[in-house]
Amino acid sequence: MTTAAASPSTAAASARHPVLLHAKGVQKHYDKFIALGGVDLQVRAHTVHSVIGPNGAGKTTLFHMLTGTKTVTSGQIVFDGHDVTREPDHRRVQRGMARSFQVTSLFLTLSVRENLRLAAQGIAPQHALDFWNAPTGKRANQEVVDQVIERLGLQRFADTAAGNLSHGQQRRLEVGMALAARPKAIFLDEPTSGMGIDDLDDMKRLIASLKDEHTVVLIEHNMGIVMDISDTITVMQQGRVLAEGVPEQIRNDDRVRTAYLGNMITGGKA
Structure with missing residues (x-):
């Protein structure tokens, strides 16, 4: 994994917002296929943390692991101080996780x-x-x-x-x-999928407002929304983390442009 260097604003945010969710070396194998190859992720309380990347990058699989709808092959997931790695999804709901789905x-x-x-x-x-x-x-x-x-x-x-x-x-x-x-944390899997342009602003405002009382983990293809409302962005590639940082860092990361977004990072969908 390559992570963008922390800026002073990132350091200040870290002090204000403790880590609520910590995934360490999370792997998911389906026979010989490696869907997740060792993902590390830290999500801080009362922030919007977006996970982006093209289809097949492992974003939704990661959501399954974090929320307990599927079991990890190896690794550890800690939520609000509790090791939830082997806990089923309904138990994680009771601990304060909630999720919406693509469909x-x-x-x-x-x-x-x-x-x-x-x-x-x-x-x-x-x-x-x-x-x-x-x-x-x-x-x-x-x-x-x-x-x-x-x-x-x-x-x-x-x-x-x-x-x-x-x-x-x-x-x-x-x-x-x-x-x-x-919930303490809300996991949103492509909440703007299929939306017309008239509805996008309402959804963007709603998601941005949630971090006042909750923590938001977001999968979203609309880069305009991601760049506008995210505190941290994690970029995935082939089941691994390619880069992580604040929106401006991700926007200017040549590896991210080359691997995924090209000119699309300034708006539209990836």
């Missing part, structure tokens, strides 16, 4: 409010699986749901079925479902 994964026949309620309720499995009683009191998570709806700007659509929302609204709702779990 829309909403309950399309349920309202915005009900989608968010289920997400909030899901961090307590003994309550989430109670199908026989209507949710009341704390189980309804009313305050959390209302706060997330307001943050998403979906007040007018609170009782609208998720399947009747626009694509951009659905993508915002997916971020909201991660928020409803009240």
